[in-house]
Amino acid sequence: xxxxxxxxxxxxxxxxxxxxxLDRVLNDFTQLGGYKILVxxxxxxxxxxxxxxxxxAQMIDGRRVTDAHTLEIVTMVYAGLYNKRVVARLQAKDCNxxxxxxxxxxxxxxxxxxxxxxDYGFAGDIxxxxxxxxxxxxxxxxxxxLCAITHDKKGQLxxxxxxxxxxxxxQALASKHEVALHLCLDLPGVMRDPNDLTSxxxxxxxxxxxNYKKQGIISGGMIPKLDNAFTALSKGVKQxxxxxxxxxxxxxxxxx
Amino acid sequence: xxxxxxxxxxxxxxxxxxxxxLDRVLNDFTQLGGYKILVxxxxxxxxxxxxxxxxxAQMIDGRRVTDAHTLEIVTMVYAGLYNKRVVARLQAKDCNxxxxxxxxxxxxxxxxxxxxxxDYGFAGDIxxxxxxxxxxxxxxxxxxxLCAITHDKKGQLxxxxxxxxxxxxxQALASKHEVALHLCLDLPGVMRDPNDLTSxxxxxxxxxxxNYKKQGIISGGMIPKLDNAFTALSKGVKQxxxxxxxxxxxxxxxxx
Numbered sequence: 001x002x003x004x005x006x007x008x009x010x011x012x013x014x015x016x017x018x019x020x021x022l023d024r025v026l027n028d029f030t031q032l033g034g035y036k037i038l039v040x041x042x043x044x045x046x047x048x049x050x051x052x053x054x055x056x057a058q059m060i061d062g063r064r065v066t067d068a069h070t071l072e073i074v075t076m077v078y079a080g081l082y083n084k085r086v087v088a089r090l091q092a093k094d095c096n097x098x099x100x101x102x103x104x105x106x107x108x109x110x111x112x113x114x115x116x117x118x119d120y121g122f123a124g125d126i127x128x129x130x131x132x133x134x135x136x137x138x139x140x141x142x143x144x145x146l147c148a149i150t151h152d153k154k155g156q157l158x159x160x161x162x163x164x165x166x167x168x169x170x171q172a173l174a175s176k177h178e179v180a181l182h183l184c185l186d187l188p189g190v191m192r193d194p195n196d197l198t199s200x201x202x203x204x205x206x207x208x209x210x211n212y213k214k215q216g217i218i219s220g221g222m223i224p225k226l227d228n229a230f231t232a233l234s235k236g237v238k239q240x241x242x243x244x245x246x247x248x249x250x251x252x253x254x255x256x
Numbered sequence: 257x258x259x260x261x262x263x264x265x266x267x268x269x270x271x272x273x274x275x276x277x278l279d280r281v282l283n284d285f286t287q288l289g290g291y292k293i294l295v296x297x298x299x300x301x302x303x304x305x306x307x308x309x310x311x312x313a314q315m316i317d318g319r320r321v322t323d324a325h326t327l328e329i330v331t332m333v334y335a336g337l338y339n340k341r342v343v344a345r346l347q348a349k350d351c352n353x354x355x356x357x358x359x360x361x362x363x364x365x366x367x368x369x370x371x372x373x374x375d376y377g378f379a380g381d382i383x384x385x386x387x388x389x390x391x392x393x394x395x396x397x398x399x400x401x402l403c404a405i406t407h408d409k410k411g412q413l414x415x416x417x418x419x420x421x422x423x424x425x426x427q428a429l430a431s432k433h434e435v436a437l438h439l440c441l442d443l444p445g446v447m448r449d450p451n452d453l454t455s456x457x458x459x460x461x462x463x464x465x466x467n468y469k470k471q472g473i474i475s476g477g478m479i480p481k482l483d484n485a486f487t488a489l490s491k492g493v494k495q496x497x498x499x500x501x502x503x504x505x506x507x508x509x510x511x512x
Contacts, residue, residue: 053308072337080336081328084405084413088359092411098360103344105354105398136396142361142389149340155348157340 005034006138006177009248010166011184013043016082021245022089025184028248030095035138035177037169038097039146040086041162046070046077066121066159074159075101078147086145098142102150103157105133108165110150110158124150124158126165129172163225167232174236181232181240182252183225188244189253190226192217203254206230229255261290262394262433265504266422267440269299272338277501278345281440284504286351291394291433293425294353295402296342297418302326302333322377322415330415331357334403342401354398358406359413361389364421366406366414380406380414382421385428419481423488430492437488437496438508439481444500445509446482448473459510462486485511 009032015025029038047057050073058065066074083099090097102108102124110124137144146169148162163183170181190212192199204212209226212218218226229240233255243252265285271277285294303313306329314321322330339355346353358364358380366380393400402425404418419439426437446468448455460468465482468474474482485496489511499508 075340076332076336078336079340080332080334084331084335084357084359087357088407088413089411091359091362091407091409096361098356100354100360101340101343103340103347103353103355105352106347133398140392140396151344151347153347155345157344 003176003178006037006173006179007032007034007182008037008039008166008170008179009182009184010039010041010162011245012041012162012186013045013082014186015184015245016040016086017043017045022086025245025248026086026089026093026095030090030093031249036095037134037138037144037146038086038090039148039162039166039169040078040082041148042074042078043082045081046074049073049077060118060120063120063123064159065119066123068122071122071157071159075149075157079149083145083147090143090145095143096141097145098137099145099147101147101157102160102165105137106130106151106153107133107144107146108150108160108169109153110160111152112156112158122156122158124152124160126150126160126168129169131172131176134169134173135176163228167228170232170237170240171235174238178238179236181229181237182248183229183240183242184245184248185225185242186244188247188251189242190218190222200251201253203256205256226255259432259434262293262429262435263288263290263438264293264295264422264426264429264435265438265440266295266297266418267501268297268418268442269301269338270442271440271501272296272342273299273301278342281501281504282342282345282349282351286346286349287505292351293390293394293400293402294342294346295404295418295422295425296334296338297404298330298334299338301337302330305329305333316374316376319376319379320415321375322379324378327378327413327415331405331413335405339401339403346399346401351399352397353401354393355401355403357403357413358416358421361393362386362407362409363389363400363402364406364416364425365409366416367408368412368414378412378414380408380416382406382416382424385425387428387432390425390429391432419484423484426488426493426496427491430494434494435492437485437493438504439485439496439498440501440504441481441498442500444503444507445498446474446478456507457509459512461512482511
């Protein structure tokens with residue numbers, strides 16, 4: 001039996017925070033064929049809320065430290081405000097969205113980050129994606145909308161990177177579905193020159209990626225995202241694309 | 257074919273805010289037989305957060321006015337913080353909880369309150385409970401945990417009374433299931449004298465209730481709760497109980 005298509009779209013907090021862009025992106029998302037899962041990241045709102053409440057953001061080597069207060073704030077913003085905003089907008093477009101964290105239905109099991117040089121607090125690294133529950137929801141006609149919160153099955157919520165959630169969900173479902181993973185970034189794809197929108201790289205192999213990294217053409221925050229994406233491709237995900245808010249359905253950079 | 261049992265427990269924000277009480281209540285909840293749904297209300301945390309953010313609570317005749325800022329705050333606290341806290345705790349007890357607002361799976365359709373003397377902002381009155389989606393989730397092995405947020409299917413989230421959600425969900429599912437509705441209040445049941453814990457009324461008919469109201473024995477906030485509860489009973493809900501955090505499984509006041 002041929003596998004059915006599953007489109008997984010990951011969007012960042014910036015998209016969720018901009019009503020006009022969110023609307024366009026969600027329109028395009030609803031037009032994707034087959035089964036669908038949306039994963040959304042955090043954004044500036046959590047930091048802004050922290051600041052207003054007098055809880056300064058703590059960063060170590062560019063990574064946020066999730067203390068107990070910060071965990072409450074990201075749970076409120078990601079699982080509450082953003083997740084339900086996206087779900088309500090999708091429902092208005094007749095997409096039967098169901099908004100979930102990794103605790104709901106035990107969808108994403110994680111553990112508190114350990115063995116690192118620093119203590120990142122309630123940051124979660126993923127152990128397993130519960131494909132059975134996700135497949136049940138998809139087959140019942142729901143479109144899961146996942147936020148970047150997981151749990152340890154011992155009662156503890158954990159703050160988890162949304163790119164990783166999207167990639168690991170894609171990998172976990174690859175044996176059951178033909179999975180296409182669409183990672184929506186701020187730029188319309190991987191660029192030779194971020195200031196030149198015509199410099200988009202239409203397709204990229206792992207070898208080319210390694211060369212671009214050496215040459216410094218791809219650098220900074222793009223590296224963990226593309227590392228994640230190439231891992232997904234090597235683990236059975238059928239198609240991985242880097243796209244922008246205006247190129248959800250076509251264009252962008254295809255990983256090969 | 258005989259109907260299967262469905263237990264619906266409604267708890268208030270006070271229970272969710274107290275870790276020790278929440279733990280005991282959730283233990284008892286997991287012990288209830290048959291299908292289960294948990295509905296949780298708001299609490300002081302939303303008001304405290306509003307205050308910290310400099311958004312004063314507006315009340316008209318004892319009802320909260322939900323302006324756009326307040327809606328964001330209740331969405332964060334109810335659908336985010338509280339809902340995921342309850343779900344994570346239930347998952348730790350091997351109850352396959354799935355936390356949802358009324359927007360998720362289009363579970364609870366509501367409209368912005370209209371035709372009242374005052375404008376209550378984004379307060380929602382329920383039009384319909386989506387029994388098909390709830391039954392799908394129950395039959396797939398999930399235990400829905402509902403927060404007090406609904407939507408209008410046009411993209412707008414709405415703040416909705418949790419007692420009403422519990423009662424209307426119970427009524428909507430009564431044709432399919434033998435529904436027992438357990439309303440957990442601060443006190444262990446309906447009391448003749450709130451200061452005398454031995455004065456609990458073990459069972460109460462609608463006629464007795466009307467008499468107690470006339471005599472002023474039942475008054476204030478208990479009246480809308482009991483009105484709701486008696487309506488549920490008259491609309492096919494098999495059993496309605498008023499209980500306290502220590503009497504989830506037995507005791508309390510049985511409505512007859």
